[in-house]
Amino acid sequence: MIIHNTAILPGQQATIRIPVGQLPSGNKISIRAHVYRGPDPGPVMLALGGVHGDEINGVEILRRAIHLGYFEQIRRGAVIAIPLLNIYGFINYSRDVPDGKDVNRSFPGNAQGSLASRVARLLTRKILPNIDFGIDFHTGGRNHYNFPQIRFTKGDPKALELATQFGAPFSLSSKPISKSFRKAALDKGKTIIVFEGGENLRYDGVSISTALEGLNRVMAGQGLIDQDAPASRGRILPENEWIRAPKAGMFLWQKCSGQPIVKGEPLGLLNDPFGEEPSTRIYAPRDGFIIGHNNAPVVSPGDALYHIGYGDHDAPPATRRSRKK
Ligand SMILES: [Zn+2]
Known part of the structure; x- marks a missing residue:
């Protein structure tokens, strides 16, 4: 596996910094991708957070998973973990990038486009070709609380399989939104399920722990880890x-x-x-x-x-x- 000119061999781990631009002050900004490759072949999963910069639970879920060594148990395949995609929104406590554009409405992106489009382009070009499926961790909106839930694409059997394995209390099938990461990935034949939990700019313990359990169940269900993750039977709400x-x-x-x-x-x-x-x-x-x-x-x-x-x-x-x- 080669990401941004860095080769990751079976059994290896790497942290790859991919430049995405700079602040008006001149400080360079890069996205950090943590790559964990198991010794044996298997599927490659993306675990993504912070597409919306103020959706802190998504960032915290992956920070905790990395810190607690969730991905170090991988036996087969690989995980690419990106806890924080939209650094611009994160430092401004904002869902969007500074010009007000939404990264998750800017896919597949454009290298010569506006900032949101450039961030989207990085994910489309550097990460998407390397993965088989992924989980995109979001949080609720401003003043809006989401009970922990999965959004998956209607009519995509892989999406239903991943949502079922994740086992969130609720899973909602929906059509992917135009120009979202889920849609851009689907256009390339890759399934992304979206987790939602809590409210923007607030930690929500229930959402974070529910998501960590779901993440583990998906890794077990897809054969990345050898573990009997405790079963969960969530509800599918069509x-x-x-x-x-x-x-x-x-x-x-x-x-x-x-x-x-x-x-x-x-x-x-x-x-x-x-x-x-x-x-x-x-x-x-x-x-x-x-x-x-x-x-x-x-x-x-x-x-x-x-x-x-x-x-x-x-x-x-x-x-x-x-x-x-
Ligand atoms: Zn979001």
């Missing part, structure tokens, strides 16, 4: 929708993410800030599960309040690759 604020006001939630809901059940209240008008109650439109919620107390009409997943069925039992000892 449909999801947002419940939005019917009017402006102060939003008080009464149910939180991860909980099942029953049609007609009260989920929260919208109050006027002066205490004069009666509260408006928000009800569950169908039976389902709360997979994300808004933490902002002040909302405008149409603001997303709850993300609800429907139509659950148990994930099929995760298959384990049989392997020679």
